[in-house]
Amino acid sequence: MQQAGVTTVVPERRIHLAVAGARDDAPAIPATSEVKLDIRKLTIIYGQRVAVRDIDLRIPAQAVTAIIGPSGSGKSTLLRALNRMHDDVPGVRVTGEVLLDGQPVYGPEVDPVEVRRRIGMVFQRPNPFAKSIFDNVAFGLTVFGARRLSRREVAERVERALRQAALWDEVKDRLHQPATSLSGGQQQRLCVARALAVEPDVVLLDEPTSALDPIATGRIEQLMRELVEEHGYTVVVVTHNMQQAARVSDVTAFMTVDASRAGTLVEVGPTARIFTNPQDQRTEDYITGRVG
Numbered sequence: 001m002q003q004a005g006v007t008t009v010v011p012e013r014r015i016h017l018a019v020a021g022a023r024d025d026a027p028a029i030p031a032t033s034e035v036k037l038d039i040r041k042l043t044i045i046y047g048q049r050v051a052v053r054d055i056d057l058r059i060p061a062q063a064v065t066a067i068i069g070p071s072g073s074g075k076s077t078l079l080r081a082l083n084r085m086h087d088d089v090p091g092v093r094v095t096g097e098v099l100l101d102g103q104p105v106y107g108p109e110v111d112p113v114e115v116r117r118r119i120g121m122v123f124q125r126p127n128p129f130a131k132s133i134f135d136n137v138a139f140g141l142t143v144f145g146a147r148r149l150s151r152r153e154v155a156e157r158v159e160r161a162l163r164q165a166a167l168w169d170e171v172k173d174r175l176h177q178p179a180t181s182l183s184g185g186q187q188q189r190l191c192v193a194r195a196l197a198v199e200p201d202v203v204l205l206d207e208p209t210s211a212l213d214p215i216a217t218g219r220i221e222q223l224m225r226e227l228v229e230e231h232g233y234t235v236v237v238v239t240h241n242m243q244q245a246a247r248v249s250d251v252t253a254f255m256t257v258d259a260s261r262a263g264t265l266v267e268v269g270p271t272a273r274i275f276t277n278p279q280d281q282r283t284e285d286y287i288t289g290r291v292g
């Protein structure tokens, strides 16, 4: 991971982005790159209020996509719509389409539980259950499991998920201790492991480091890259932290609030381009700290 800041030219002006390590080594997303999630005309309404309007966004497979934007621009609302987290909230209406590998996530015959197995989620604050480390990771295997796994299969899945979440070495000798005995950063990696145990395709992370110190934050950032580069997951992360978006993501989507206070997507593109040569004035104003 690069750590240096980048000085760059944004139309006719030199701006030192207060962005450590923008991923200028990241390849541009080729036009043919596989689309994992295809979001079409997605609108999300809370009661009478449109929170997010007409979002068209394609999330590439096996890449980290960051969603950035000011508070209230609907980043979390959009993220939650991707795996139907709004289904159980009264008064929330979602229109438009989300396709996962070309298949509608909101189709009438689609089981939302299966959607959530394929699209896992990690929240802002680590939220382990009041159970052991092992049982936290094994939990989803009982909820989502199509068939009952043997004890050995469960143990193998738990170990694999903990390894992928870069936590195995720290917990392998204390798997039956309470999850609450872990540090905040370890708890957050445990939550990642819990999401991975059911073998999803996509991992959504909603401000996953906002409650963590810089070292634990760095570990989660590194983990996001490993999930993509070593294990082939598709990662979507909502973050307030532009340095984080620049460090970890391949693609950045910038959202803002329109005149009617609905969240809209302003632009999306390879992260290096968004941070060095944004096409829209609103993006430039945000990344250079003039608004936000």
Ligand SMILES: Nc1ncnc2c1ncn2[C@@H]1O[C@H](COP(=O)(O)OP(=O)(O)OP(=O)(O)O)[C@@H](O)[C@H]1O
Pocket: 046, 051, 069, 070, 071, 072, 073, 074, 075, 076, 077, 078, 240, 263
């Ligand atoms: N459950 C809810 N009921 C009603 N309105 C909501 C609900 N959740 C969010 N909103 C509203 O929807 C809008 C978008 O909120 P959201 O949390 O998605 O934005 P955000 O960009 O993620 O903000 P932040 O960066 O502050 O987390 C806000 O105006 C918010 O008040």
